[in-house]
Amino acid sequence: MDSQELRFVASRIRRRDLQAVFEAGAGHVGGEMSVIDILTCLYFNELSVDPAAPLDPERDRLVLSKGHTALALYVVLAERGFLPRDEISTFLKHRSRLNGHPNRVYLPGVETNTGPLGHGLPVAVGMAKAAKLDDRSWRTFVIVGDGEMQEGSNWEAIMAAAQFRLDNLTLIIDHNRLQQGARLSETNDLAPFRPKLEAFGWHVEDIDGHDHSQICHAVSTATGTPGKPKCVVANTNKGHGISFMSDNVAWHHKVPDESQYRQAMAELMETGE
Amino acid sequence: MNAPFETARLHDCRDAFVGMLEELAAANRDIVAVCNDSVGSSKLTGFRDRFPDRLINVGIAEQNMVGVGAGLANGGKVPFVCAAAPFLTGRALEQIKADVAYSQTNVKLVGISSGMAYGELGATHHSIEDFAWIRALPNVPVIAPADRLETAAAVAWAAVHDGGCFLRLSRVGVPDLFTEGHVFELGKANLLRDGGDVTLIANGVLTHRTLIAAARLAARGVSARVLNMASVRPIDADAIRAAASETGAILTCEEHTIFGGLGSAVAEVVVDSCPVPMTRLGVPGVFAHTGSANQLLDDFGMSPEAIADSAVALLGRKV
Numbered sequence: 001m002d003s004q005e006l007r008f009v010a011s012r013i014r015r016r017d018l019q020a021v022f023e024a025g026a027g028h029v030g031g032e033m034s035v036i037d038i039l040t041c042l043y044f045n046e047l048s049v050d051p052a053a054p055l056d057p058e059r060d061r062l063v064l065s066k067g068h069t070a071l072a073l074y075v076v077l078a079e080r081g082f083l084p085r086d087e088i089s090t091f092l093k094h095r096s097r098l099n100g101h102p103n104r105v106y107l108p109g110v111e112t113n114t115g116p117l118g119h120g121l122p123v124a125v126g127m128a129k130a131a132k133l134d135d136r137s138w139r140t141f142v143i144v145g146d147g148e149m150q151e152g153s154n155w156e157a158i159m160a161a162a163q164f165r166l167d168n169l170t171l172i173i174d175h176n177r178l179q180q181g182a183r184l185s186e187t188n189d190l191a192p193f194r195p196k197l198e199a200f201g202w203h204v205e206d207i208d209g210h211d212h213s214q215i216c217h218a219v220s221t222a223t224g225t226p227g228k229p230k231c232v233v234a235n236t237n238k239g240h241g242i243s244f245m246s247d248n249v250a251w252h253h254k255v256p257d258e259s260q261y262r263q264a265m266a267e268l269m270e271t272g273e
Numbered sequence: 274m275n276a277p278f279e280t281a282r283l284h285d286c287r288d289a290f291v292g293m294l295e296e297l298a299a300a301n302r303d304i305v306a307v308c309n310d311s312v313g314s315s316k317l318t319g320f321r322d323r324f325p326d327r328l329i330n331v332g333i334a335e336q337n338m339v340g341v342g343a344g345l346a347n348g349g350k351v352p353f354v355c356a357a358a359p360f361l362t363g364r365a366l367e368q369i370k371a372d373v374a375y376s377q378t379n380v381k382l383v384g385i386s387s388g389m390a391y392g393e394l395g396a397t398h399h400s401i402e403d404f405a406w407i408r409a410l411p412n413v414p415v416i417a418p419a420d421r422l423e424t425a426a427a428v429a430w431a432a433v434h435d436g437g438c439f440l441r442l443s444r445v446g447v448p449d450l451f452t453e454g455h456v457f458e459l460g461k462a463n464l465l466r467d468g469g470d471v472t473l474i475a476n477g478v479l480t481h482r483t484l485i486a487a488a489r490l491a492a493r494g495v496s497a498r499v500l501n502m503a504s505v506r507p508i509d510a511d512a513i514r515a516a517a518s519e520t521g522a523i524l525t526c527e528e529h530t531i532f533g534g535l536g537s538a539v540a541e542v543v544v545d546s547c548p549v550p551m552t553r554l555g556v557p558g559v560f561a562h563t564g565s566a567n568q569l570l571d572d573f574g575m576s577p578e579a580i581a582d583s584a585v586a587l588l589g590r591k592v
Contacts, residue, residue, distance in 0.1 A: 130345045
């Protein structure tokens with residue numbers, strides 16, 4: 001799929017996500033808008049996954065460690081055929097498979113249950129290690145939030161991934177510079193990530209996390225260093241694509257009112273067509 | 274120390290654990306061991322020498338250790354995640370909850386040197402809350418074997434069980450209570466001694482002491498039943514109900530705080546369906562003082578004599 005097609009798909013996913021947040025009256029719309037381009041490029045261009053065989057041992061693994069943006073993953077999985085598109089309308093409803101954080105027991109295509117931050121990367125290290133033990137070619141990708149990198153468990157996993165020489169592991173940091181309550185720079189400012197990850201022995205790519213060609217290139221096997229795990233620092237905007245949400249800390253999990261919803265939808269329509 | 278331990282007959286259950294693990298790993302290349310720098314204290318040096326690629330040492334990083342275990346399971350491996358019980362269950366409790374229990378992954382959690390095995394090192398190194406923590410979680414059976422034979426049997430069971438579990442092992446020497454070839458059954462108590470006046474329920478290193486207590490009680494004219502309850506969750510409710518109706522009183526004995534452990538689990542069954550007087554022996558809700566595991570058990574009223582005395586006192590409360 002070329003960048004133009006990916007842009008259309010990502011726009012459609014953004015609109016469906018926004019609609020579901022509006023209808024459910026809840027969600028984490030800011031972080032969903034920042035991660036959707038990354039998820040779109042992975043699921044439509046890179047990952048070897050098959051909705052007809054979601055547990056195929058040879059599949060690539062994707063872990064959404066920033067599990068609060070589950071809705072973005074659900075919409076992407078629906079677009080890829082892992083669940084019916086119209087099931088998105090059940091998001092957060094009583095007994096829905098689509099609760100606020102992804103659950104592998106409920107939903108094929110989800111690899112591990114996330115929600116508490118700092119869990120996805122250690123699990124992804126285990127996945128990548130399993131593939132190495134068996135000399136298999138499937139790859140593991142994990143998406144974390146930049147604020148989530150404040151969790152110490154991630155740095156435990158970063159050490160281990162380098163020690164285990166997991167060049168089949170790609171960590172993507174959704175670097176939107178905002179966490180729930182404030183900017184990273186006002187909290188625990190981990191940026192810049194590159195020197196820190198490099199110091200731990202990782203190969204690092206710094207990209208525009210909304211540029212589909214840059215994302216696709218960075219997550220592909222075209223980049224990397226043999227024997228080193230790869231980190232893609234995806235520079236993104238929280239609330240990307242919606243002017244009044246973009247880079248605005250207020251929109252971590254705020255829900256738009258009717259007029260905001262219409263404006264946001266109109267802006268997404270404009271950029272996606 | 275009051276218990277008549279004969280050192281020559283006592284076994285460290287870690288040896289049985291690694292012996293069985295190596296045997297199983299030789300036959301199943303998917304079995305791996307994950308540890309937190311605890312190769313020696315988990316007695317995994319033999320495993321490492323035989324299967325160097327399959328000993329995954331994440332360093333001193335317990336949260337990552339459990340997460341890595343869950344990822345290995347996702348990739349088709351059968352990980353035995355081994356660490357000192359207080360750090361495995363305490364430091365990594367949220368990983369056990371989210372990555373193992375909630376995600377329903379095939380991770381075998383092995384808590385080494387549980388209870389007060391690290392007696393003199395102090396309460397940071399005691400694991401007397403782990404029954405409560407782990408049995409509160411769905412999908413992770415909680416198992417505390419009583420001797421080397423039950424340990425080996427539980428490890429063999431865990432390797433073929435489709436799902437996670439928590440094996441709570443000690444390093445405190447215990448004699449053989451079972452016979453060679455013992456088969457572990459999840460959720461089944463073992464009747465080690467029959468009796469009609471009172472039932473003593475224990476697991477782990479306390480089963481041995483409880484059996485001695487039952488012999489002392491016999492000398493005092495009291496017929497005590499002894500149930501080994503390695504499986505704390507699921508628990509053998511039928512055996513508990515039978516004990517309540519047939520003996521009319523139940524005493525539990527555990528190397529754990531009395532809040533939320535074996536005694537609590539037994540009491541939940543008793544209060545729900547067969548109310549009888551109970552006594553719960555264990556650590557009485559305090560951080561233990563300095564002492565060896567055996568000294569501390571004695572201090573907390575779990576010498577065989579004290580157990581017998583508590584049972585006699587309990588008889589006085591029978592209706």
